[in-house]
Each structure stands twice: as structure tokens, then as C-alpha cells.
Amino acid sequence: MERLIETARKEGALNVIALPRDWVNYGEIIDTFSEDYGIKVNQLEPGASSQQEIQAAARLKPDVFDLSLEVAVANAKLFAPYKVQTWQDIPDRVKDYAGRWYAGYGGYMSIGYDPSKVAAPASYADLLKPGYSVSLPGDPRQNAAAFNGVMAASLRGNKVEAERGVELFERLRKAGNLSATERTASVVVDWDYDNAGRAAAETSDRPRWAVAIPGNTVLSSYNVQAIYENAPHPAAARLWQEFLFSDKGQNLFLKGFARPARMEALQMRGTLDKALAAKLPATTAKPVIMTIPEIDAAKVYLQRKWAGKVG
Structure with missing residues (x-):
């Protein structure tokens, strides 16, 4: 992680796409990531749909995607395999065995x-x-x-x-x-x-x-995360995934009323924010x-x- 953080900071930026700031607390998630690591986050086409993300990828060059499951499965060839440190906590039914995509929240x-x-x-x-x-x-x-x-x-x-x-x-x-x-x-x-x-x-x-x-x-449904195979900031893209799937990142999704993919593991380890979980419907x-x-x-x-x- 130390080497990844150092390399990502040298890259200095991260391009995200289709992440409205009022969607599942993404505004705070983006700001916290940027503040924690000193990396500028460029927000591309925040109102785009999952399919529009894929269609715009070659032109806009995002580093990472947030997609519906069916769009991710259909376009898996565009993603770089990567397994976060908390990979084992993500339910098998909502992740690609090769690490090309994996559920972040649902x-x-x-x-x-x-x-x-x-x-x-x-x-x-x-x-x-x-x-x-x-x-x-x-x-x-x-x-x-x-x-x-x-x-x-x-x-x-x-x-x-x-x-x-x-x-x-x-x-x-x-x-x-x-x-x-x-x-x-x-x-x-x-x-x-x-x-x-x-x-x-x-x-x-x-x-x-x-x-x-x-x-x-x-x-129920999950939104999945993926790294673009042609990501202009590959280290920052991987650091972003590590952040999203950390206890901190997962609880930030919970703050936006989304159900974290690692929710069961957080409960078992006592790291789930109980006050936020109590606010879920x-x-x-x-x-x-x-x-x-x-x-x-x-x-x-x-x-x-x-x-x-x-x-």
C-alpha cells in the first residue's frame, strides 16, 4: 500500500465518470479520497448512465467505472484485473473471479x-x-x-x-x-x-x-466497480478501489444510505457504523x-x- 500510495501521488490525479455528488454520498467520498491522499479528482460526465460511461471511455479516458452489473459483465474485456486487499469480503455472486469487476454497494x-x-x-x-x-x-x-x-x-x-x-x-x-x-x-x-x-x-x-x-x-441490485484497461492514472485507479473497499470507504457509502458490499464482514469485525446502519430503511x-x-x-x-x- 505504501508503494501504491506513493506512485498514485506522483500521478497526481484520478478521472472518475458518472458519479453525481448527491448519489450514495459520492461527494463526500470524492472529497475524502482527495484530502487523504492529495490527489485531484476530475469528475467527468456526472449524469451519464452505465452504458454512456462505456461509450465515452475512449474519448474521455476515465480511470475507473461505476456500473450496473449487466453493463459490467458485457464489457469486462475493457477492464484491468485487480483484487483489493478486502477481496475475500465481497460476496462471490457479485464479483468477477478474475478481478475485472466487483460490487461496491447496493x-x-x-x-x-x-x-x-x-x-x-x-x-x-x-x-x-x-x-x-x-x-x-x-x-x-x-x-x-x-x-x-x-x-x-x-x-x-x-x-x-x-x-x-x-x-x-x-x-x-x-x-x-x-x-x-x-x-x-x-x-x-x-x-x-x-x-x-x-x-x-x-x-x-x-x-x-x-x-x-x-x-x-x-x-436487490449492486453497482460494481472496475478499472479501465487504458487508465491514464493506473496507480490512482487502484488506490481509489482500495479506498472504496476499505472500512472507511464502505461506511461512507452507508452514510449515503447504500448497503456496502462488505456489510456482513464489517458487522462481524465490529467496524460497521451502527448509527448509520440504523438509518437504513x-x-x-x-x-x-x-x-x-x-x-x-x-x-x-x-x-x-x-x-x-x-x-
């Missing part, structure tokens, strides 16, 4: 709602009741969080079926319960870290916000992660059916 799909307007929903079917105005954080054919919101609504036991999710949103539209924007909605179906962030950002002139994770199973539901074939099939179905059924 979340559960949730229902954020304004309790002054609607009751806490006990299921996604409850959103069909009178008085609910439901929104997604974007078009599910283009936005990953919105796509997973539709998939979460389709979850029965351990199985996700896109047809079921689209059918529910079609029924919401027909019932007049589907809102075009979050601004006018009393409910937003989104990742729990986003909905918890909305609740934490409340001010006196904003409505209250609460978060529900209904059911015995919950749709409560649930005893069993997490379900979609497979890559399931994701691909669901995306094809939404491209074919969403416009005609939901609009």
Missing part, C-alpha cells in the same frame, strides 16, 4: 411515500387503491432505477416476470394512479438509498417522506438479484410492450 427496491397523503403500502398492489399517485424515476426502457421498479412490482417469491410488472403499471394508468412526474406524486418507486435520501433532505417547506419495503422478498425481506439472462429478457419485453400498455 440497495433494495422500495416505495417512498408521503404519509400525510397516503397510508404506508403493504404491497405493490396497494398502489392501485384510491388516493395513490405513483411515479417512477424515469422511463423504465432507459432508466435503470425505473426498470427495476417495474421488476420489483412483478416479484412473486423469488421470481421476477416482466409481464406482471408491466400489467400492474398498466392498471395504475387506467385507474388514474400513475403520475408523470415525481413532483406531483405521493409515491415514488425507487432504490431505498434514493428514497431514504429524499427523506433525509426534508426541510420545513417540503412534505414529509417515508420509505416502505413490502413483502417477504425484495428486489428497515426490512426483514430476503433479497433477490436478477440474473443477466432475466435482465436481458425483461428489457426486451419492456421495449416491445411498455409504450402500448403504459405509454
